[in-house]
Amino acid sequence: MSEHWKIPASRALRADGLRVADIDTSAKPGFHGRKKDGEQLLSERSKVLAALQEKLYANGRSGDNRSVLLVLQGMDTAGKGGIVRHVIGSVDPQGVDHAAFGIPTAKEKRHHFLWRIRKALPRGGQLGVFDRSHYEDVLVVRVHGLVPEAIWEQRYAEINDFEQELTESGTTLVKVAMFVSLDEQKKRLRERLERPDKYWKFSPGDIDERAYWPAYQQAYQDLLDRTSTGHAPWYVLPADAKWYSRLAVTELLIEALEKLDLNWPPANFDPAAELRRLDTA
Amino acid sequence: MSEHWKIPASRALRADGLRVADIDTSAKPGFHGRKKDGEQLLSERSKVLAALQEKLYANGRSGDNRSVLLVLQGMDTAGKGGIVRHVIGSVDPQGVDHAAFGIPTAKEKRHHFLWRIRKALPRGGQLGVFDRSHYEDVLVVRVHGLVPEAIWEQRYAEINDFEQELTESGTTLVKVAMFVSLDEQKKRLRERLERPDKYWKFSPGDIDERAYWPAYQQAYQDLLDRTSTGHAPWYVLPADAKWYSRLAVTELLIEALEKLDLNWPPANFDPAAELRRLDTA
Incomplete structure (x- = not known):
């Protein structure tokens, strides 16, 4: 919180009851100020995030199995890569478990859709980030009819069970x-x-996908309605302004980490005795 | 290169013929200037590194299978973690494949020592970083006699063959x-x-290891003498000054990336035609 950010990001961005068609993509929920205030705030809050992440990592190294997993979804160009680079990029790479999920490989296709996801889950103490995720299996897969409706239809419940676990x-x-x-x-x-x-970031398919936007809107609507749960709520991020989206995700991660109420792991040795031993070593 | 760094880092830090016992750990080979000049230079050169890494990543996404792998070895507290955090931390996390090698697990022990290493190799286009590596198998393993001499003795040749491959x-x-x-x-x-x-970074074993320093010096000497090859030379980094060691590794990585002579991947589509198509999409 600060003079420019006064309510929890988790409240400002909560998806409950939201209509996808009504999203103002240029809005900046939770933020009050100008772009330069936002950039200044991001630079300060990145340090807070990095400090919290170090504590999470320290606890992981000491046997704590808790982790935080950022799941990023969005249409092409929404800025998922920028979040990874500029938000996740502000913390220690040792503590990051990053995975990007593209078109499934032949091997992945022979498995249940959650198989590749389970293999990429963050280890204890890590900040995980999924650039796309298991949600592709109720988004692109649904929009393009890559599996029968009876299959994708049951995935909402499977996802909720998986996330509860x-x-x-x-x-x-x-x-x-x-x-x-x-x-x-x-x-x-x-x-x-x-x-x-920037050519390497472009694929002709990105233009083709624009024609499917109404179908994606419907798929996103169902996704929000059916998989925003108490244990794993969705946050809806207006992303026209890159600086805002980076700040908002930083705030969401800080909040999630603060809720873990982390302390530095206690010594499992006697510091005074070790200091004496060090003196003569 | 700059007014404070005038010869290639690969020349300044080359291990050839060097005696481990003679290393001046406070030296700053290649660098001329004060700490504040070094910090300023690091901040500038980090941006150069990040730009080169993005090009490597872009080429990887376009099918180029080349990669760069930073292998970090050093005694406890030498600053390997700081290199990961501050040097690797300056590039896009999406393009980083990080692996740390601790005491092998029971499963890893049942495999050849290079098994876990091969699994962690960087993918094409990635900047890999090994925090400790296969070299532990001729360092701690040798110093503590964890395998018979006949076994570790042959590993130097195995490592050279592996690295040539x-x-x-x-x-x-x-x-x-x-x-x-x-x-x-x-x-x-x-x-x-x-x-x-900082307690979580300490283990009583770190003090015990100090008694083995002469044995480690001998093991490092053999490592440099026997595994610094034309295709994969060792660099010896005096690391008492953290700012210097971070700058020196940044310079080594920049040099390695510049040698790849990377260009932005060409479009595999017709940009003008796609622009026209985009206008009406």
Whole structure:
């Protein structure tokens, strides 16, 4: 909290009852101020995040199996990669378990959709980040009819069970759905086509997907309605302003870490005795 | 290169013919200037490193299988973790494949010593970092006689063959051995014992290991003499000054990346045609 951010991000961004069609992608829920205030605040809060993450890591090294897992979903260009680079990039890489989920490999397709997800879960003490996730299996898979409806339909319940199991075993889920407007997406895709140093981020399929936006909106609506649970709520992030989305995710992660109420792990040795031993070693 | 760093780090830190017993751990090979000049330079060069790493990543995403692997070795408190946090921490986490190698698990022990190493190799386009590595198998394992001499003795040749295979398949190895003086190590261990926020970094075994320093010196000497090869040379890093060691590793990585002579991947689509298509999408 600060003069520019006064209510918990988890409250400001809570998905409950929200209509996807009504999302103002240029809004900045929770934040009051100008862009430069936001950038200044982000720089300060990144240090708070890094300090909390170090404590989580320290506890992990001392046997605590708790972890935090940031799940990022969003259409192409929504800024998932920027969150990884600028938010997760502010903490110690040793403590980060990062996984990106693209089109499943042939091997992954032969397994249950959660198989590859389970293999990538953060270890105790780690800050995990999923760039896309098991939610692709009720988004792109549903929109393009890659499996029959009877299959994707049951996945909502499977996901809820899976996430409950995760939560019970010590993983705090921070699920963030990022939304940009179709106009903002067009602007960002145009940049990728105009700058040779951005070509690698572009795929012609990104344009094709724009035609499916209404179907994606419906899929996102069901996702929010059916998988935003008490143990693993969704947060809806208006993402037209990159600086705001980075700040908001930083706030969400800080909140999640503060809730763990972490202390530095106690010594499992006698510091005074070890200091005496060190003197003559 | 800059006014404070005039010769390639790979030349300044080259291990050839060096006697471990003669290493001046407070030296700053390659650097001319004061600490504040070094810190300023590190901040500038970190941006250069991040830009080169993004190009490596972009090429990896476009099918290039080349990668760079930083191998960090050093006694306790030498600063390996600080290199990960402050040097690797300056690049995009998406492009980092980090692995730390502690005491092998029961499962790992049932395999060849390179088994767990092979599983953790960086993917194409990634900047890999090993915090300790296969070299533990000719260091701690040798010093404490954890396997018979006949076994560790043959590992030098196995490691050279392994690294040649890696190099031929597109991985540039940057092997850095970090050395602090016994006095500096004592100072750093003392800090871990005096500050409750550092207890978790301390283990009583760290003090016990100090008695083995002559044996470790011999093991490091053989390591440098026998595994510093043309395709995968060792660099010897005096590490009493943390700011210097971070700057030196940054320079080594920049050099390794520059040698790859990376360009932005060309478009595998027609940008002008895609721009027209985007206009109406």
